[in-house]
Amino acid sequence: MDAWPLRHLVLRTPRLELRPDDDAGLLELVEVAKAGVHDPDEMPFNVPWTDGLAEDHGRGMLQHFWGVRARLMPADWAICFLVRHEGEVIGTQELNAQNFGVLREVTSGSWLGRRFHGKGFGTEMRVAVLQFAFDHLGAQVARSAAWQGNRASNRVSEKLGYAHDGTTAAAPRGQRLEHVRLRLDAADFVRPGWDVEVEGLAECVHLITT
Template sequence: MDAWPLRHLVLRTPRLELRPDDDEGLLELVDVAKDGVHDPAEMPFLVPWTDWVAGDGGFGMIKHFWRARSEVEPGNWKINFLARRDGRVVGTQEVAAQSFGALREVSTGSWIGQRFQGDGIGTEMRVAVLQFAFDHLGATIARSAAWLGNRSSSRVSEKLGYRHDGTMAAAPRGERLEHVRLRLDAADFVRPDWEVAVEGLAESVDLLTR
């Protein structure tokens, strides 16, 4: 039994390399966040962490990722992949599951630095973890969410085959907003003309699929 089997896992796409977060990479990710993730007038996240990153130097961010890492258990996990382009961290792509062996469902969430946006990287990151979940772990459903009116996120979801699955109310900055739930069944996944390359799964497949 490897002490930390996820350290072997790598996903490769035409332009990106995704690895589960490590401390060196997290420090790079903090710098990306400090440079800006979104228009300050808007809040695309359910938890408004980007409002705090300048004030605490990224300490809260680091703790969030450490907490997720420490809570990984067989079948119950959250993997925060650091996405690198040309060796440089550009953002993070989360994939998570609860009772995966019974439910065969995952959820995803992501962000990339504002200066890297508009080049299809967000779509490429999400496709990578969807292919990983459906084709390599045996997931049957993937879930995501976006604020009502968030066209950039919605466009990515629509072109990949997601459908609306209800809404929920939230108030990340104290004002009510509608959060749209999204569902993608494996059979409806609109695939690109490339496939993700997965390395190091053998070491962690039992941990992830139980």
């Protein structure tokens, strides 16, 4: 038995490759984040982690991803996929679940380096993990969330078939914002004209579906 079988998992789309995070890739991801993720006047994340990049040079990012990896167990897991385009890390796409074997629900979240915005990569990487969850893991529901004013993220969700599922309030920078919850049932998923290619699932499926 491999001690860390997730290292064999690969998702491929027409333009992108997604693999669970590794230390070398995370160092690339830190540099992507330091180059800019969003408009500095806005905060798209519930936890304002980008505000601390200049102070700790990305150490907090690394510690976050290491912690997520260390806590993985079948009843409560998160996979942080590093997203690559032509071999270059451009962002990350997370997929997580609790009690997946019973609930058959997943939640996703993602970000891209700012210079990769506007190229359709955000949609493509979200489709990759949705197809992986629905078609290969047997998920029935996928959930996500975004700030009410995050037009790019909400446009992606809308065109993929998500429905609004209420709101919550948060204050990442001390100002109240509305967080829109989103739900996608497998039957409502608006699929593109391609299917994600999945490799290495047999080696790690026991870690995330039991």
